[in-house]
Amino acid sequence: MDWLATTREAFALLFSGDADLWQVILISLRVSLLAMLIATPPAIAFGYLLATASFPGRRLIVVTTQGLLASPTVVVGLILYLLLSRQGIFGSLKLLFTQEAMIIGQVLIALPVLVAFTISAVQGADPRARETAVSLGASRMRSTWTTLLEVRFGVMAAVFNAFGRIVSEVGCSLMVGGNIAGVTRNIPTAIALETSKGEFAQGIALGFVLLLVALGVNFALAFAQGEGGMK
């Protein structure tokens, strides 16, 4: 295989506005961004609760969440497949091989990342931040919001890490999405398919986009952190 020619072909595909290629990219971003929109608010709230509250079973939940960080995405996909398949509990919803199923899968993959990183960020907060807010008359909701703002770089790291994990996962998307062209084919599943067919140019082009997304997310975090990052 001529790597140089293949790479040149990949960039030509990318910058010529190849409709199929850009559809794959848009599906990927749409599914992952929607999954993040759904997962982020409850995960941050739950992470804050686990970091600050004391209740029976809290430790078990924290350890389980941390354990789920390493859960293989293909296993999440398998479980979801069984639940959504015709014989599954949610089979009547007819969600299998739809973008909705991929979104559900990515939400499940993102949740432990968001919760675990939020716990870590909030536990690392200066306790005087919440105490000061409370002492100045802030309500519980406002003092919570203030504390989260004080540790926003940690929370942003949670969001970017979760996005990085779901936008590049292949196992779950393949299992519950089915890799249907124009419907559920996203960047990782398309790379797997094109490579298996020997179509390396499209695989490289999509890989390049995925790499750009991952790098962009990291640069965004570093810039947002200011002195702690790029400055």
Place this chain on the structure above:
Amino acid sequence: MSGPILVVEGIHKSYGTRRILDVPVLTLAAGESYVLTGENGSGKSTLLRVLAGLEHAEVVACRYDGRPVDLGNYPDWLRRDLIYVHQHPYLFRGSIFDNICYGLRARGLIKASYEPLVREAIAWAGVGALLDVPPHKLSGGEKQRVALARARVLQPRIFLLDEPTANLDAEARQQAIKLISDLCDANRTVVLACHDREIIELPRMNRLNMGRGAIETWNGGAVCV
């Protein structure tokens, strides 16, 4: 002496067998100033934090302005009358102006109504020149002045100040003492945990000496329970 504004009976706190607080009764009069003295670990800061609702202790009874209060379930209305300032004040990210108006915003005031109050507090604390400086770049004394302005702008009836002059250089200490003296003269109830002789000797300052969690002497005399 004015009538009592806060009366707390039977304050007890311990870690295992170690007694942290054991105060049979604490009565604070409206408009009076109190300084808690005593060695490190005598319970001064813990007492302030319990009164501020930031730390839990067993309390037999508490009355604020004649109204029963459960310090374990600290009411929001009491927070509006009683402000605690840390030894090393925490300033939120954002501007100094945002920090000073934080409590006013939390009370739902709109900018038009709180801005004059904040400007007045900034002038009072002499922090006008610091408004463009990021909070994390302020010195300890400057942070203390911003924190005092942030507390005063809310016009609470009781100030609880934890070691406000500790670790400050001579100039910053004098500036802080001047502000504290102002608060004491403004007919507010001020309670300080402090070792600073100049604060202890401020006019009308009541001295409560603490040891091993208990108030041992009151203005040099024995405590009457």
